[in-house]
Amino acid sequence: MADTDDNKRQPKAATRQAETLFRSYMKAEGMRCTTERIAVLREVYGSGTHLDADEIYRRMKDRGIAISRATVYHTLDLLFRVHLVAKIDLGHKHTHYEQSHGVANHLHVVCEQCGLVVEIASAELGGLLERLCREQGFQLGSFSLQVFGKCMDDAAGKTCRRRRKAEK
Ligand SMILES: [Zn+2]
Ligand SMILES: [Zn+2]
Numbered sequence: 001m002a003d004t005d006d007n008k009r010q011p012k013a014a015t016r017q018a019e020t021l022f023r024s025y026m027k028a029e030g031m032r033c034t035t036e037r038i039a040v041l042r043e044v045y046g047s048g049t050h051l052d053a054d055e056i057y058r059r060m061k062d063r064g065i066a067i068s069r070a071t072v073y074h075t076l077d078l079l080f081r082v083h084l085v086a087k088i089d090l091g092h093k094h095t096h097y098e099q100s101h102g103v104a105n106h107l108h109v110v111c112e113q114c115g116l117v118v119e120i121a122s123a124e125l126g127g128l129l130e131r132l133c134r135e136q137g138f139q140l141g142s143f144s145l146q147v148f149g150k151c152m153d154d155a156a157g158k159t160c161r162r163r164r165k166a167e168k
Contacts, residue, residue: 014102015045018084021101025082036067040075044085050096050108050117086144090117098144105143111151113160118151 022041026033043056051059057072076097079085086100090110106121126140133140151160 014099015042018045018099018101022079022082022084026078031078036065036071037075037078039065039067040072041079041084044076044079044097045099048099050088050090050098052092052094052096054094056097083142086142088144089146090115091146091148100142100144107145107147109147109149111160111162112148113150114162116151116160116162 018041019038022038023033026037039060040056043060044051047056047059053073053076054069056076057067057069060067060072076085080087080097084099084101085097087095088098088108090096090108091112104121105126106119107125109118109120110116125145129143130140151162
């Protein structure tokens with residue numbers, strides 16, 4: 001899946017911080033922070049994109065990391081619980097995961113036809129959500145939003161830009 005998020009991340013510092021946070025959380029919970037678990041975190045933070053659990057598992061296998069699929073799933077769940085990864089719904093049947101420490105809240109715009117995902121960080125949107133939450137007596141926490149549409153150059157086409165290109 002194509003993505004545009006690479007340039008928005010400072011993977012190294014954020015990954016190191018996330019590892020430290022993960023280690024201290026696991027310690028507090030009396031759980032062992034195994035090298036496998038750290039490897040899952042690094043895979044998500046290093047990818048700079050949105051991956052599902054199976055893709056993460058396959059990438060790790062390809063890299064020669066000995067890990068079970070169950071450990072990948074379980075670790076992603078742990079990372080989600082401590083707010084180090086976000087779960088996002090890109091319109092597939094499965095969940096995608098992404099780094100959530102060291103990245104600003106953002107909106108995903110997903111093309112329903114070709115799957116292109118574009119990330120948009122908007123202070124204006126953050127301000128709007130903050131106001132809406134406040135009106136309901138909430139304090140805004142983190143958010144991850146998905147908007148589905150069709151990537152296109154002009155309103156005339158029935159097929160999205162990328163699919164049209166591919167069909168030529
Ligand atoms: Zn498209
Ligand atoms: Zn994202």
